[in-house]
Amino acid sequence: MKQLIATILAGSALAFAAMPASAQDKPRAEVMHWWTSGGESAAIKTFADAYEKAGGEWVDTATAGGENSRAATINRMVGGQPPTAAQFNTGRQFDDLVSQGLIRPIEALAEEGGWKKAMPTALVEAASRDGEMYALPINVHGQNWTFYSKTVLEKSGVAELPSTWEAMIPALQKIKEAGFTPLALGGQPWQERALFNAILLQQGGKDLYMRIYRDKDEEAVRSEGFAKAVETYGALRGLVDAGSPGRSWNDTTSLLLRDTAAIQVMGDWVKGEFTNAGKTPSEDYGCTIGLDDTMLMVGGDVFVFPKTEDEAQKKAQDLLVETMISKDAQAAFNLAKGSMPVRNDVDTSAFDACAKKGLELLKSEDSQAPVFEILVSASLAGAVDDVVTQFWNNPSAQPEDVVEGFVNAFEVEG
Amino acid sequence: MTAPRKRPSTASLMLVPFWLVVLVAYVGTMLWTVQISFTASKLLPVDVYVGFDQYHRLFSSTRWLVSMQNAVIFGVLFITGALVLGFLLAVVLDQKVRFENTLRTVFLYPYAMSFIVTGLIWQWLMNPGLGIQKAVRDWGFESFSFAWAVDRDMALYALVLAGLWQASGLVMALMLAGLRGVDEEIWKASRIDGIPAWRVYLFVVVPMLRPLILTAVVLLSISVVKAFDLVVALTNGGPGISSDMPAKFVMDNLFTRQNIGLATAAATVMLITVAAVLVPWIYSEYFRKVRAGAAT
The missing domain is CATH 3.40.190.10 (Periplasmic binding protein-like II)
Structure with a gap:
């Protein structure tokens, strides 16, 4: 009996000792988004899985409704408690946040990753301000x-x-x-x-x-x-x-x-x-x-990465960018979401007949607006x-x- | 001599937190709203002052003008409708009918529901494919039509109808309490004089219920001004902009359209309008009472 108690105590002590260590090692990313419907949450889960597999810890903050989610993000950023990453629609929704200097530019990561040239120009432009990328496009939704x-x-x-x-x-x-x-x-x-x-x-x-x-x-x-x-x-x-x-x-x-x-x-x-x-x-x-x-x-969705001084958070953001834009994650995510991958060098054989029509048009600049x-x-x-x-x-x-x-x-x- | 002076100061000391809350939470935010309405703020408040530009923009927007007009129509119909219906219901219950308790609960029950639930219920009832119209047509009345919520000429009245359904019970409860407070002697006297009951109600009882009517009007006006959830759930301002309301205009611009400046300008106009309508009336009501009190 004594032995048993001792083992339990030792075990829990070990667990306690191990916990903070693992939490520190793993880049912890809190991601705010509004994907709450069945297909949508299946899609975001592919990102979460990929991130955990890459050695990070994914904290999911989902708010139903784009407007509500964006309002929550903006409130937290203005209040100085920003998430690691937050979803916006491709477009001008985050203009003011960029001009207030609240968003971290990811141009350097884009250069390093080399995926920028594989994206539709319209989306790169929409994610950039003054020639620098401030948002990471993650999918293409055809809207016509x-x-x-x-x-x-x-x-x-x-x-x-x-x-x-x-x-x-x-x-x-x-x-x-x-x-x-x-x-x-x-x-x-x-x-x-x-x-x-x-x-x-x-x-x-x-x-x-x-x-x-x-x-x-x-x-x-x-x-x-x-x-x-x-x-x-x-x-x-x-x-x-x-x-x-x-x-x-x-x-x-x-x-x-x-x-x-x-x-x-x-x-x-x-x-x-x-x-x-x-x-x-x-x-x-x-x-x-x-x-x-x-x-x-x-059109589509992007993630923005709020500016932070915390090195651990920066590391988490780097890893998020790297995971989300990776070819495997792109294929898995967009298959679940019904959208198309944002980079044109992804294996698209698994996509359906409709998506393939769209992918065909994505190849040329002249066939997209x-x-x-x-x-x-x-x-x-x-x-x-x-x-x-x-x-x-x-x-x-x-x-x-x-x-x-x-x-x-x-x-x-x- | 010091004791009486100390007592009020303790009392005011106790009221300090209350006054702080009032000043900061109500007056403070109100002033802040007015201040933002003079800036060029879009997504976030900024300090670039543009004078009355936002107000100019506001009054050149068809949507704002339509929503103001809608608020007036809705307000007049809703307030008078709820007062009349509520009063009649109260009078009926006041006849010492059987099952009064049950009926009272039934009539008051809609008020227990939020406007958002009210809106959803009526949206279903007035949906041409699901609601009353479909049911009656299935019974064989093929030409029956009741689809107010999707008809641009009727959508506003759909809001009034749903609002009446919700709020009449509250007015009834208030009025019933008032009617029960009417002295039995008055009824006896009127019976001796042979005055018909409806005249007693109209010329004796209604004036006696004045303070209650005032309360009801204030409560109802508040729900007119903040009419947002009902609109969103029932018609979402549509079809088109035919049933838009000022509060919805403010919310849309505040969040979706990233137009804080315009939204606060609209909110300020709403505040001024409400103040301009309600303050003189309430003031005169109380002023009259004070004078009447002084006379007796």
Whole structure:
């Protein structure tokens, strides 16, 4: 008995002695993110596993909802208790944090790792300020996908999905006459705007798209190409179901899953819903980028690394960057997330047919355009949302209202 | 002689923490908000002063104007509706009906729910594919239509309806307490004089309930001004911006749109509006009472 107690005591003493030692040796990284849904948490877990395997200790701080998570991150950074790394969307969400000097530049790590040149330029630019990288892009989400139900198309007598919006509208009318919902849309401002931007990029072309959102060119807004995109968009107003307003994107996708609606224009996260329902891309449902697979609208997620004086934290950040961007972690993470790897030298044989279409377009600079959050500030993005949603929800609104709204938004929000 | 002087000073000493909280937490943050509204702050507060630029921006925003207008419509309908409904419910219960306790609980129950739950419930009820419309149509009334939440002309009234459902019970409880406080002698006197009951209610009882009505109006106005959760859960300001509210405008700009300057300007305008409407009214109510008290 005495022996036993002595052993237990000795064991626990050993354990106590060992604990702080191991905690000190392992770089401890607290990562803040908003990936809480089933597929998303499976994705972030691949990073956590890779990090632990590389000898680090991963502390997961997940907050549901991007806005909430970002607000928590910003509060902690301003309050002087920053996490090791925090998630943001690719774009300008962390502009102010960079200009306040709260974020550590990772240019040196990029040079060392040599992965910068394997990334899409648009995303590198979006992660850089004054030529220095401040954020680590970790995935590419295409945001102008059109997913469609093959069953509905077939039953309505539409042989195949038209490859232009001009031909699409009569086809959607036909689907409506056959008794289906032609366009599955969740009537939330960001979804309405995503549809509009997809049409603008498809019909107006990359040049017009960039002149409007990058250059805020009034002439481009007043051009014929823009007016045509607005008209097309307006013509779609009557082609959604009555339950559309306020519906979330995943509830909207379920209309396609149940074969009651024909098409949904959305980002590739929609694929997760299809996969969960046990459907295979391009067999059970169709996918196309834009409408003719020529131009991909790229966006995604990044991690930023708050500036710190703590050497241990710096080491943890170095290791995080190295792990997250490694080829294996990139493949594993993006397979789970439904997105595409951010570097083009990753083995992509395991990716599905839809993702492969996207990967093909990622190879060339000319076949990709940045999502508009990369090009415009959060407040201008909000102002554009306001204009687009007012037009979409008011059947008597005229295309000129959108033109004037854009001009006004550019003037006020710049 | 020292004792009476000491007593108030101990009392004020005890109140120091309270005053500190009031000054720092309420007045302090209020002033800070006003200060930020004059700066060019975006994601973080900065000290670049831009004068009234944010206010100029605010009032050139269609969305802000629509949400202010919505707040007025919602406020008027919601407050009068809740007062009238609540008062009528209280009068009905005051007739010494059977199962009064049960009914009282049933009517008051919605108030136990937060606005967010209220919003979700009504969102389902008014969803054309799931709610009342679908049920009635399934019973065979094919042309029945009740989809206010997704109709841009009706979305605001959907908010009013849900708000009334939630808040009428509270007004009822307040009014019922007041009605129970009405002296039985008044009823006896009115019966002797042969005055119909509705006239007694309208011309004798309602004026007697004045302080309670004031309380109810203040409580209801607060929920109008802070109407955010109900809007987010029920319509999220949509379709389009047709049911937007000032509080939602502030929250959107504060967080999603990284426009702290604009958001604080909007908050300041809200504060001024509320003060401009409520302060004179409450002041006159109390002032009248003081004068009336002095007269007797």
